[in-house]
Amino acid sequence: MDFNNSNKDNKKSMKLQSMLLSCKLYISEARNNAALESIERAARINPETVIVNKFMDRAYNRIGWTLVSYVALDVAGSPIYSPLQQTVLAMAEAAYEAINLEFHLGAHPRLGVVDHICCHPLAQASLEDAAWLAKMVAADMGSRLQVPVFLYEAAHPTGKALDTIRRELGYYRPNYMGNQWVGWTLPEILPVNPDKGPTRVSPARGISVIGASPWFATYNVPIVSTDVSAARRIARMVSARGGGLPTVQTLGLVHGEDSTEIACMLLEPKQVGADKVQHQVELLAATEGLEVDKGYFTDFFPEIVVEKYMKLVSADWK
Numbered sequence: 001m002d003f004n005n006s007n008k009d010n011k012k013s014m015k016l017q018s019m020l021l022s023c024k025l026y027i028s029e030a031r032n033n034a035a036l037e038s039i040e041r042a043a044r045i046n047p048e049t050v051i052v053n054k055f056m057d058r059a060y061n062r063i064g065w066t067l068v069s070y071v072a073l074d075v076a077g078s079p080i081y082s083p084l085q086q087t088v089l090a091m092a093e094a095a096y097e098a099i100n101l102e103f104h105l106g107a108h109p110r111l112g113v114v115d116h117i118c119c120h121p122l123a124q125a126s127l128e129d130a131a132w133l134a135k136m137v138a139a140d141m142g143s144r145l146q147v148p149v150f151l152y153e154a155a156h157p158t159g160k161a162l163d164t165i166r167r168e169l170g171y172y173r174p175n176y177m178g179n180q181w182v183g184w185t186l187p188e189i190l191p192v193n194p195d196k197g198p199t200r201v202s203p204a205r206g207i208s209v210i211g212a213s214p215w216f217a218t219y220n221v222p223i224v225s226t227d228v229s230a231a232r233r234i235a236r237m238v239s240a241r242g243g244g245l246p247t248v249q250t251l252g253l254v255h256g257e258d259s260t261e262i263a264c265m266l267l268e269p270k271q272v273g274a275d276k277v278q279h280q281v282e283l284l285a286a287t288e289g290l291e292v293d294k295g296y297f298t299d300f301f302p303e304i305v306v307e308k309y310m311k312l313v314s315a316d317w318k
Contacts, residue, residue, distance in 0.1 A: 019126075
């Protein structure tokens with residue numbers, strides 16, 4: 001009997017039946033190809049982690065990777081290991097080596113080089129499993145990489161919301177030409193203590209916000225206008241905070257030289273989806289005399305993410 005093949009088959013079977021987690025990793029860079037290639041090389045060192053999506057936006061100077069792998073549980077059902085922990089840390093380390101936030105300029109807000117990491121449960125995994133991963137990654141980044149980390153939602157002791165943390169730290173306030181974010185904007189000693197890591201910030205690295213939540217969708221609606229004030233008015237009225245659509249968060253942003261965009265986070269996309277957002281933006285833009293293009297998602301839905309992961313890992317085992 002070939003025990004090596006037998007063990008390999010058992011390992012394959014275990015992975016296929018394992019619960020899955022996903023990490024969405026958002027990094028403040030989309031123009032430096034060498035930096036992005038080095039980060040992606042770090043992701044590919046561990047073959048048990050799969051990149052299922054990459055969305056890059058040069059105008060925003062921001063990139064998002066969607067990573068998937070399994071989570072292993074102990075006999076009590078508690079998470080004890082996921083390849084994602086080391087993969088995300090390796091990508092973060094590569095990002096800090098290649099990118100200096102002090103020289104960053106983009107039309108999308110950010111607080112750090114590794115700006116946002118969100119962990120999501122997939123398949124049969126639980127939100128608690130995702131929160132465990134988020135806290136493990138946050139602890140690593142805080143202690144090993146010496147980056148202040150703020151936790152949110154299921155990873156935070158009180159479930160603090162992502163937008164609350166961002167608002168406290170001035171995330172939504174452009175600091176250049178009224179519509180861009182450039183350099184490091186906060187003092188070296190933070191006004192709010194982080195959950196992990198030092199209280200003193202490296203302006204070259206900034207801070208990171210890490211959390212765990214049910215799957216959210218990001219959907220952007222282009223407006224054929226350079227009037228960012230109008231885009232912000234529309235974004236405000238579409239958002240739940242502005243009395244618009246529940247569970248929808250929005251930003252009105254400049255997007256390139258001849259357009260603006262309503263960047264939306266749909267916290268419950270099966271309840272309030274892209275069709276409702278698109279319709280509402282079109283109605284409000286019409287009152288401003290503005291034309292709207294068809295919106296687009298920046299990532300896949302969970303079912304597609306799982307399907308892509310299964311296909312990719314199955315291909316690797318052949």
